[in-house]
Amino acid sequence: MVVIVGIASFVYANKTPKNPQQLGTVIRKIEPLKAEIPKADTVTASVTAKPSTEISSGVIITEKGDEILVLINKNIRLPETYEPGDLVSIDGLVKTTHSGLLLRAEAAKALGSITKAAKDEGVNLIVLSAYRSFWSQQATFSSWVGSAGLAAAETFSARPGHSQHQLGTAVDFTAESVNLGLTENFTQSKEGAWLSQNASKFGFVLSYPEGKEAITGYTYEPWHWRYIGVENTQRMTQSGLILEEFLQRYGVI
Numbered sequence: 001m002v003v004i005v006g007i008a009s010f011v012y013a014n015k016t017p018k019n020p021q022q023l024g025t026v027i028r029k030i031e032p033l034k035a036e037i038p039k040a041d042t043v044t045a046s047v048t049a050k051p052s053t054e055i056s057s058g059v060i061i062t063e064k065g066d067e068i069l070v071l072i073n074k075n076i077r078l079p080e081t082y083e084p085g086d087l088v089s090i091d092g093l094v095k096t097t098h099s100g101l102l103l104r105a106e107a108a109k110a111l112g113s114i115t116k117a118a119k120d121e122g123v124n125l126i127v128l129s130a131y132r133s134f135w136s137q138q139a140t141f142s143s144w145v146g147s148a149g150l151a152a153a154e155t156f157s158a159r160p161g162h163s164q165h166q167l168g169t170a171v172d173f174t175a176e177s178v179n180l181g182l183t184e185n186f187t188q189s190k191e192g193a194w195l196s197q198n199a200s201k202f203g204f205v206l207s208y209p210e211g212k213e214a215i216t217g218y219t220y221e222p223w224h225w226r227y228i229g230v231e232n233t234q235r236m237t238q239s240g241l242i243l244e245e246f247l248q249r250y251g252v253i
């Protein structure tokens, strides 16, 4: 097992971004971990793909999109052509705002489980967005830049290649109680509260927590959950780290 976080550390430590506002404060050295994390081979997936490469302006293109613990952020992106090989439809597994949404098979299975568990407790989760291709993300980001301006768009929408949605393991949840929108009010909703309490049991973690904008580069997104598996979720919770920090230490690039 090899952890390639060293590449990120090198970049974070030695590269001066040409546009710090664009790259956010993700460019930083992570302090040594104080919490005790048990060592296990399973935390880091095997590294088999070709080496990831650094392109201009301190941005790395990772070839490890298939790895469940791949780190994607404002500095590290997927190739334009990356698409998971095991995408499946989530139609029928969960109520969605529109049909034809896709996720990787393992994440879809977990989504089916979490949806059923929620329903059993009277909570109706609805999925608004799941897998998005590079090109779909480009359209999404461009649309936000058009309506909100570049600086604002950077705080809540990922540039193409930089979105966890391209991994096929990220889900945006919504609910009738928030009018099927993506809003911070989701936190106070029955559905948002239920997810906060229970999502980890099914291997889903919040990617962009409240008050962690300086680390993630994104504003609080209570609706955006990424699947990393139950065991990794337990390890992350135990570490006290948020996903971005956890993947910088234990993920792959």
Ligand SMILES: [Zn+2]
Pocket (backbone or CB within 6 Å): 129, 165, 170, 171, 172, 223, 224, 225
């Ligand atoms: Zn999202």
